Amino acid sequence: MINSIEKEKELAAKEAIKFINNNQIVGLGTGSTAAYAIKGIGELVKNGLKIKAIPTSNRTKEMAILLNIPLIDINTIDSIDVSIDGADEFDSKLNLIKGGGGALLREKIVASLTKELIIIVDSTKKVDTLGKFKLPIEVIPFASNYVLKKVQFLNGEGKIRMLGDTEFITDEGNYIIDVDFGLISDPIYLSSKLNEIEGIVSHGLFIKLARKVIMGNNDTTISFESK
Numbered sequence: 001m002i003n004s005i006e007k008e009k010e011l012a013a014k015e016a017i018k019f020i021n022n023n024q025i026v027g028l029g030t031g032s033t034a035a036y037a038i039k040g041i042g043e044l045v046k047n048g049l050k051i052k053a054i055p056t057s058n059r060t061k062e063m064a065i066l067l068n069i070p071l072i073d074i075n076t077i078d079s080i081d082v083s084i085d086g087a088d089e090f091d092s093k094l095n096l097i098k099g100g101g102g103a104l105l106r107e108k109i110v111a112s113l114t115k116e117l118i119i120i121v122d123s124t125k126k127v128d129t130l131g132k133f134k135l136p137i138e139v140i141p142f143a144s145n146y147v148l149k150k151v152q153f154l155n156g157e158g159k160i161r162m163l164g165d166t167e168f169i170t171d172e173g174n175y176i177i178d179v180d181f182g183l184i185s186d187p188i189y190l191s192s193k194l195n196e197i198e199g200i201v202s203h204g205l206f207i208k209l210a211r212k213v214i215m216g217n218n219d220t221t222i223s224f225e226s227k
């Protein structure tokens with residue numbers, strides 16, 4: 001089982017990197033599936049592909065440096081041509097839950113700047129309705145208790161993510177609250193309500209950002225395109 005899931009991730013990644021062209025600015029996602037794409041991009045660069053990349057986390061940055069993938073400062077560009085990233089869940093409208101690895105804030109900024117966001121997943125990530133995966137919400141530490149209380153009014157039961165005995169700290173120095181909202185029948189509404197809460201820096205609902213989801217499915221891949 002484990003191996004077939006890894007195979008699906010790798011197949012999806014291999015398919016996605018075919019959409020990268022010379023001289024593009026490329027967003028590099030975070031997580032175990034995105035790592036396959038980064039490895040593949042490293043190979044392409046070794047073989048002469050000319051790109052400049054923007055990593056979505058410190059982990060991804062380290063990996064890109066090890067693979068000699070040239071990087072560019074996000075604050076010097078106006079848009080990103082293509083980004084390849086993973087997801088924790090996706091639905092038929094290509095709305096996503098992201099942030100299982102805690103990188104959602106930079107990922108969402110990169111996704112928002114991207115012309116073509118390609119999401120790569122294994123077949124366990126496809127759902128009819130988002131919400132089985134607890135929604136990661138990035139909060140400034142000062143507001144964590146306030147946000148925990150506020151999400152209760154939206155029927156969310158949250159817990160601060162821990163790493164052993166201490167709070168998990170994101171690349172931007174924040175906490176993550178993982179919130180169980182039950183099944184999310186209206187992700188657009190929930191997203192807008194969460195955007196109104198002071199202290200939330202970002203949340204893992206990615207609405208209408210993905211252009212394409214490439215899902216590994218046994219020995220092949222299936223592509224879902226946004227309408």
Ligand SMILES: O=C[C@H](O)[C@H](O)[C@H](O)COP(=O)(O)O
Nearest residue numbers: 031032086099100101102103
């Ligand atoms: O914060 C992490 C990211 O949103 C990941 O892309 C997401 O959690 C999926 O990760 P994986 O490919 O390891 O399942």
